[in-house]
Amino acid sequence: MSDESIAIVGGTGDLGYGLALRWALAGFNVVIGSRVASRAEEAAQKIRDNIGPTAKVQGFVNEEAILQSWIVVIAVPFSAQAATLLSIREKLRTGQTVVDCTVPLEATVGGAATRILGLWAGSAAEQAKRLLPDTVHVAAAFQNVSAHALQESNQPVDCDVFVCADSAEVRAWLRPWVEAIPNCRYVDGGKLENSRIVESLTAFLIGVNRRYKVLGSGIRITGIGPAK
Numbered sequence: 380m381s382d383e384s385i386a387i388v389g390g391t392g393d394l395g396y397g398l399a400l401r402w403a404l405a406g407f408n409v410v411i412g413s414r415v416a417s418r419a420e421e422a423a424q425k426i427r428d429n430i431g432p433t434a435k436v437q438g439f440v441n442e443e444a445i446l447q448s449w450i451v452v453i454a455v456p457f458s459a460q461a462a463t464l465l466s467i468r469e470k471l472r473t474g475q476t477v478v479d480c481t482v483p484l485e486a487t488v489g490g491a492a493t494r495i496l497g498l499w500a501g502s503a504a505e506q507a508k509r510l511l512p513d514t515v516h517v518a519a520a521f522q523n524v525s526a527h528a529l530q531e532s533n534q535p536v537d538c539d540v541f542v543c544a545d546s547a548e549v550r551a552w553l554r555p556w557v558e559a560i561p562n563c564r565y566v567d568g569g570k571l572e573n574s575r576i577v578e579s580l581t582a583f584l585i586g587v588n589r590r591y592k593v594l595g596s597g598i599r600i601t602g603i604g605p606a607k
């Protein structure tokens with residue numbers, strides 16, 4: 380496992396693929412995870428075709444992908460979050476960081492994409508923490524970044540990324556992964572419980588996208604200056 384490597388569970392999907400593409404463009408080692416090995420390898424090949432053979436990207440089934448990196452991103456629909464976490468939890472190693480990107484949109488159970496589900500745990504990220512062993516760190520990030528914007532790889536991504544985790548060290552550790560995406564600004568999002576607010580902003584942004592007929596609205600915090 381290397382500090383320069385990141386594994387993405389659900390890396391074949393809209394968000395996961397967009398993140399994989401951006402991190403591969405930045406020169407990081409990217410491991411795409413899928414329930415099906417061939418789908419993961421297909422997504423990895425698509426990135427190599429896009430960037431060139433030097434792109435450091437590979438595809439594995441989720442259970443193997445998570446063994447390759449200290450950071451594991453979860454990018455699956457909320458309806459699949461719990462089952463996905465339970466399928467990998469026994470294999471996670473002490474000290475790994477799991478970054479949850481899932482948003483509990485009502486649409487995931489048949490309702491509106493502009494509404495958020497109320498969860499007993501408080502947020503999808505806090506639910507992830509409850510489902511995972513205490514030996515791994517849990518963070519939340521990238522919930523407000525549009526997959527469409529990430530996949531438009533010749534354009535910068537006009538969005539702040541709030542990184543929430545109970546440990547300030549873990550939040551800081553994720554900073555380079557945010558700043559690797561052109562124009563994304565890292566914002567220290569504080570404790571994991573703040574993911575309740577961040578996740579709900581995604582439902583709001585989906586409504587903005589609809590009203591303004593765009594695919595990738597984002598969010599910016601003012602008054603804190605440029606990225607430092």
Ligand SMILES: NC(=O)c1ccc[n+]([C@@H]2O[C@H](COP(=O)([O-])OP(=O)(O)OC[C@H]3O[C@@H](n4cnc5c(N)ncnc54)[C@H](OP(=O)(O)O)[C@@H]3O)[C@@H](O)[C@H]2O)c1
Pocket residue numbers: 388389390391392393394395412413414415418419453454455456457458459463480481482483484521522523524525526527581
């Ligand atoms: N799309 C966005 O713009 C965006 C932005 C911010 C946050 N998010 C959040 O990020 C998460 C992923 O969004 P997405 O749009 O990328 O989702 P997606 O494309 O629908 O799915 C992502 C991947 O999850 C896996 N998956 C799908 N159904 C599954 C199931 N029932 N069980 C296990 N794995 C399943 C699939 O990978 P395999 O079939 O290869 O296993 C799929 O490629 C969601 O929670 C979403 O709310 C999305």
